[in-house]
Amino acid sequence: MDANAAKLIGAGIACLGMGGAGIGVGHIFGNYLAGALRNPAAAGAQFTNALIGAALAEGLGIFSLVVALLLLFVK
Amino acid sequence: MVNDPIHQFRIHNIFGPWNIFGYDIAFTNSNLFMGIIVLVITAFLLLSASKKSLVPGRLQSVGEMWYGMVHNMVDNVLGEEGAAFFPLVFSLFSFVLVANMLGMFPYFFTVTSHVIVTASLALFVVGLVVVVGLWKHGLGWFKLFVPSGVPIVILPFISLIEVISFLSRPISLGLRLFGNMLAGHIVLKVFAGFVVSLVALGLGGIIGSLAPLFMAVALTALEFLVAFLQAFVFAILTCVYLNDALHTHH
Numbered sequence: 216m217d218a219n220a221a222k223l224i225g226a227g228i229a230c231l232g233m234g235g236a237g238i239g240v241g242h243i244f245g246n247y248l249a250g251a252l253r254n255p256a257a258a259g260a261q262f263t264n265a266l267i268g269a270a271l272a273e274g275l276g277i278f279s280l281v282v283a284l285l286l287l288f289v290k
Numbered sequence: 291m292v293n294d295p296i297h298q299f300r301i302h303n304i305f306g307p308w309n310i311f312g313y314d315i316a317f318t319n320s321n322l323f324m325g326i327i328v329l330v331i332t333a334f335l336l337l338s339a340s341k342k343s344l345v346p347g348r349l350q351s352v353g354e355m356w357y358g359m360v361h362n363m364v365d366n367v368l369g370e371e372g373a374a375f376f377p378l379v380f381s382l383f384s385f386v387l388v389a390n391m392l393g394m395f396p397y398f399f400t401v402t403s404h405v406i407v408t409a410s411l412a413l414f415v416v417g418l419v420v421v422v423g424l425w426k427h428g429l430g431w432f433k434l435f436v437p438s439g440v441p442i443v444i445l446p447f448i449s450l451i452e453v454i455s456f457l458s459r460p461i462s463l464g465l466r467l468f469g470n471m472l473a474g475h476i477v478l479k480v481f482a483g484f485v486v487s488l489v490a491l492g493l494g495g496i497i498g499s500l501a502p503l504f505m506a507v508a509l510t511a512l513e514f515l516v517a518f519l520q521a522f523v524f525a526i527l528t529c530v531y532l533n534d535a536l537h538t539h540h
Binding site: 225263266270271273274275277278280281 | 363366416462463465468469470473505520522523526527530
């Protein structure tokens with residue numbers, strides 16, 4: 216296989232990492248919502264923590280973007 | 291290609307380049323927008339604080355909310371000792387927020403969509419964490435990497451993982467902001483490109499182009515949310531990381 220074609224396929228495969236980030240962020244907000252509906256009084260104080268968790272989970276998804284960019288643009 | 295989604299991120303020189311010590315130094319559109327960002331923040335905060343009425347007007351309310359939100363954040367995460375870092379966190383938050391928001395205007399340049407800008411901010415933050423931690427706690431700060439209550443057998447591995455996770459912080463902090471802004475603007479441009487190429491097909495294409503048009507409008511709203519959220523996340527993660535430097539026992 217042409218090395219360039221392999222790079223492009225690799226960049227496409229790297230996008231699968233997005234699914235993992237999606238699962239993580241969905242878990243965090245789903246569980247936050249479940250907890251918030253059980254105890255709405257405590258929900259406001261924990262929203263920041265939910266955002267931090269979502270940001271950390273999303274950061275790992277961004278790494279797959281970086282892998283894709285490295286494959287595409289680094290010679 | 292006419293609808294090149296990457297074209298919006300191109301940096302071009304406005305003045306220069308001048309050759310200074312062997313480097314090509316130029317005043318670019320990125321620099322211009324950084325200047326505009328600082329100008330917008332300064333002008334807005336000065337304007338909103340100029341009246342100082344007891345019952346705030348619209349402008350003053352926004353200014354107070356802006357200030358109060360960051361103040362609450364610093365106070366909740368860092369506590370009393372964090373007051374010294376409030377100006378830093380406020381500046382970082384304001385810069386990133388206004389950079390993201392200005393980037394949403396058509397033909398405006400998004401400063402935070404360049405990894406060099408976000409990585410510099412993130413490296414500065416994590417570098418500051420190391421400096422403040424060593425200055426406050428001396429060498430005892432390195433206990434951060436040795437969690438208490440861990441069996442001695444697996445402690446070396448845990449420490450190794452802690453060190454690696456600390457070292458990945460500047461990367462993830464910078465890349466999160468960069469990736470979100472870059473991906474968001476590319477998606478917007480791609481959907482706008484769908485509209486243009488569908489309209490070129492004729493009458494059926496014009497009707498069909500309504501779908502990506504509405505999608506582009508909805509994505510614009512989402513991008514405004516992301517622009518605010520990423521600025522907030524950048525500021526709060528700065529606070530969380532600074533908390534490691536100020537309070538090592540956890």
